[in-house]
Amino acid sequence: MTTAATPAAPQDEVLLDLGGPVDLPRTLSVLQRGASDPSIRLDPGAAAMTGGPRGTPGAGAWMCQRIYDRSGVQLGAATLRFDQSSASTVQVRAAAAGPGIDSAVVTDLAARRGAQILGIQDSWQETELLLDALGDQLSAALVRVRRRHPGVRLPATGGLFDQLVTATFEQKVTHDQARHGWRQLLRRHGEHPPTSVLVPTPPWMRLPLTGAQLRRIPSWEWHQLWVQPALSRTIQLVAERARTIHQLSANTGVETESVADLGLRLRSIPGIGEWTVAEALQRSHGAADLPSVGDYHLSNFVGAAMTGARTDDAGMLRLLAPYAPHRQRVIRLLKLSGFRDQKYGPKLTPADHRDR
Secondary structure, eight states, X not given: OOOEEEEOSSTTEEEEEOSSOOOHHHHHGGGOOSTTOSSEEEOHHHHTTTTOTTOOTTOEEEEEEEEEOTTSOEEEEEEEEEEEOSSXXXXXXXXXXXXXXXXXXXXXXXXXXXXXXXXXXXXXXXXXXXXXXXXXXXXXXXHHHHHHOTTOOXXXXXXXXXXXXXXXXXXXXXXXXXXXXXXXXXXXXXXXXXXXXXXXXOTTOOOXXXXXXXXXXXXXXXXXXXXXXXXXXXXXXXXXXXXXXXXXXXXXXXXXXXXXXXXXXXXXXXXXXXXXXXXXXXXXXXXXSOOOTTOTTHHHHHHHHHHSSOOOXXXXXXXXXXXXXXXXXXXXXXXXXXXXXXXOSOOOOOOOOTTO
C-alpha cells in the first residue's frame, strides 16, 4: 500500500491518498481517552461515524503532539487537523512551533506523521490471507467483519512516551478515574499547542507533558488527580527515562519483531508490565500482535466471542495462537463484530482516597 502526499498552498497543508478506504473515526477513536481528552478529539459529527465504514467523508479530528528527533531531543510541537474529503483521502493541516521546526519540516510532518497516525503502515493483506487459509467458521466470520470494515486501521502516533504515561494512568483503575486524572493533568499543567490562521487550534487543547514537567509535579497533586501513589511513582520513573524512550520510539519500526523487542526493553522499567506495554505500543507503533494480557475484561470478552464461554488470560492466548502474528488485529475485528459479552460477577469500582 502506498500513500501520496500532495502539497497545497500554504506549505503546512497536504492531501493524503491512503490507497484504499479509511474509516477515520474508528481508526482514531482508540487514541482518545474519553470524550474530553485535551490532546486528541474527534469532531462531534465524526463520533457518529457518518458516512459508513468504507470511508467517512466529512469526518475530522484534532490532535497535538511534541516532536522529537532520533536522539530524543525535542524539536518543537505540532497541532494536526484531519479532515476526510473522500473515502480514501484525508486532508492534513499542521501548525508547528519550536526552534527546530521550519516550514519544510511542517510539510514533512503533516505528510509522514499524519499518514502514520492514520495507519498507512498497517497492511491487513496477510491477516486476510491467514483467515482464508484457516477456513474454519470463526475465521470466515472474521473475514466478513473485515469486509464490512475495510477502512479500519491500526494507528501509529509515534508518541511512545505519551502512550506509556496514559496507559499507566489506566492500570488497575476504572476508565473514569484514569480519564479524570489525564484530563485534569493536562488542563492544569499542559501548554497550549501551536496555532495558525490555517489551523485555529481550539482553546481546550493541551499538549502532553514532557518528562521534566511530569517530574516537577508534587506528590500531593497526584493525589488530587485521583492517581494512586504506585501509579504516580511509575509515571515518575517513566519521566526519568523520557529521552531514552523517545530515542527507542524514533528508532524502532512498526515490524512485529522490532515492536516485540521494544516491548521487552520497556518492561525493564519498574511498574511497566505486559498490559501497559501492549496498550502503549498498540497506539504508538500500531502493534498488530500484542494482546493486552492482564486486562480486566478482555480475556472474558475474547473467550465469549470466540467460543461462547469466558476464559482467563492463558485461555485467551491459546485461542488467539493460530492467528499470530495478527492477534491484535483479530481482537480489533472481534470488537467490530458487534458482539457484546454479558457481564457477571463483581465490577471494578473506583476507590476515592483523595480526602484521606
